[in-house]
Amino acid sequence: MFNRTARRTTIVASGLALTLGLAACSSDSSEATDEDAPRLENGDLTNLSIGIHSGWDEGIAVSHLFKVMLEEEGYTVEAEVADPGIVYTSVAGGDYDVNFDMWLPATHADYLEQYGEDLEQLGVWYDDAKLTIAVNEDSPATSLADLAExxxxxxxxxxxxxxxxxxxxxxxxxxxxxxxxxGMDYVISSTPTMLAELKGATDAGENVAVTLWRPHWAYDEYPIRDLEDPEGALGDAEEIHTVGRTGFAEDYPTVASWIAAFTLTDEQLFSLENLMFNENEGTQNDESAAQWLEENPDFVEDLKAAAEG
Structure with missing residues (x-):
């Protein structure tokens, strides 16, 4: 399982998020076990809580996308940020209802082994999550095997x-x-420095090679492509799963059907992340999700149709 400390760190500290999250979500958890709890006309409970991994952009983006979608449908949604271990502990314990960012089969395998009996697998929304070495699209190397030469x-x-x-x-x-x-100088820097070099080189029409990962908004913003990895040194692609607390599908049958049908293409995900974290700098996540939905007006109706089909 690889360390994700390279991800975005300008998020609410996980300790504070846990305190706020458990306080905010405790009423939701008790409501979920109350047969008399209020429900929408579609049969779902009205309140829903989302646990989000701190620093994992794709999970933050999709969580706020669902938050905005559900609020427009009449749900009351709480979204809280914490470290992955805290999120999975809280989902398994019923303090959060759902998490959209479980990487399998490798990255979050330990969490699945530890908490799997208390989690419901709700769907896979992305199947090409992986580590990469990226280059500008018009540069000569096509594979890591010919990068040295x-x-x-x-x-x-x-x-x-x-x-x-x-x-x-x-x-x-x-x-x-x-x-x-x-023989190459491997420059260990920081994610912002790497992105700055990527931007500078592509703007200037120069060749550049960087370490990167999918999904990332840089694939939407810059003219880049991945080098092939014939030896599999970077590992296999993973899937991103959505997991819920025990009883989620029973308490949210409609949302569960939407999650089961939910997928994002590279183009959709990268554009959402680019808007949220590059253009809006991660400071207006609900507004960014709402803007993306406005720019993709058929998305919600297509999702509902897929769920019904």
Missing amino acids: NADAYGNRLVGIEAGAGLTRITEDEVIPTYELE
Whole structure:
């Protein structure tokens, strides 16, 4: 399981989020066990709580997308941010109703093993989550296998992110020795620095090679592509699952059907993340989700049709 410290960290501290989250969600959990709790005409409970992994952009984006969608349908939605371990503990314990960001089969396997009996698997919405080495789309290398012989074209540099990130470790321990990239200068920096170099190079029409991951808004913002990884040094692609507390589908039959039918293409997800975290800098997440829905006016109706079909 790789360390995701490279992800966005300008989010509410997890300790504060846990305190607020458990206080805010305790009434929701008790309501979910009350047969007399108010329900919407579609049979769902009116209140719903979402646990969000701190720093995981795709989960933040999808959580706020659902929050806005559900509020427009008449639900009252609470969204709280915490570390993944806290989120899974809270979903399994009924303090949060749902989480949209369980990476399987590898990244969150330990959490699934620990809490799986108290979680409902509700659906898979993305199936190409992976670590990557990305380059500008018009550069010469097409594969990690030929990056070494094209190193001069990239200034003999591979730009990385934080030293403590799992992606950094895997690049050092697996990618570089597997593809004999020791002759390149592996620049360990930070995610903002890597993105700044990516922007500068693509704006200037220069070649660049960076460590990256999918999903990420950079794929929507910059003309880049992934290098092929024929030896599998970066690991296999993973799926992103949605999980709920025990009894979720019974308490939210309509929402459960929407979640089961919910998927996002690369284009949809990258554009949502780009709007939320690049253009709006992660400061107006509900507003960003609402704007994205306005720009994709058929999305909700298409989702409902898919759920009914």
